[in-house]
Amino acid sequence: MAAAATTAVGVGSIVLTATSTFIARSIRNDNPTPSRTGMRRLITPWAFAHLRLCAAIRFAVSAFLVTIAGLLFAAGHGGLATLPLVGAAVNLAWGYWEMTIARSAAPGT
Numbered sequence: 796m797a798a799a800a801t802t803a804v805g806v807g808s809i810v811l812t813a814t815s816t817f818i819a820r821s822i823r824n825d826n827p828t829p830s831r832t833g834m835r836r837l838i839t840p841w842a843f844a845h846l847r848l849c850a851a852i853r854f855a856v857s858a859f860l861v862t863i864a865g866l867l868f869a870a871g872h873g874g875l876a877t878l879p880l881v882g883a884a885v886n887l888a889w890g891y892w893e894m895t896i897a898r899s900a901a902p903g904t
Contacts, residue, residue, distance in 0.1 A: 835896060838893070838896075842893075846893045846894070846896055846897035846900075847893075847894070847897050849890075849893055850890040850891075850893040850894045850897065851890075853886045853887070853889055853890030853893070854886070854887065854890050856883075856886050857882075857883040857884075857886040857887045857890070858883075860879040860880070860882045860883035860886065861879070861880065861883045863879045864876040864877075864878075864879040864880045864883065867879070
């Protein structure tokens with residue numbers, strides 16, 4: 796069995812020893828996600844990498860909430876039905892915003 800390669804990385808006066816190149820690279824570059832500015836910082840790094848998927852999930856949740864609101868209206872609970880409608884509106888707005896960010900991104904990112 797071959798021994799793991801050892802890499803030393805100097806940080807100030809402290810020398811860190813990593814047992815793999817991956818760890819040494821991650822020490823040097825502790826922020827591998829692309830920099831985001833402004834309101835885009837509200838989106839988590841995983842969600843930023845999967846914007847279209849997250850937007851599609853938000854649209855599906857909005858449709859579900861509108862269905863729930865319709866059922867509540869049909870049952871005569873008009874005041875209570877406004878809560879899922881507000882949630883649907885927020886999800887639709889957030890999903891639309893995510894789709895506009897996904898469309899404005901450079902191809903291949």
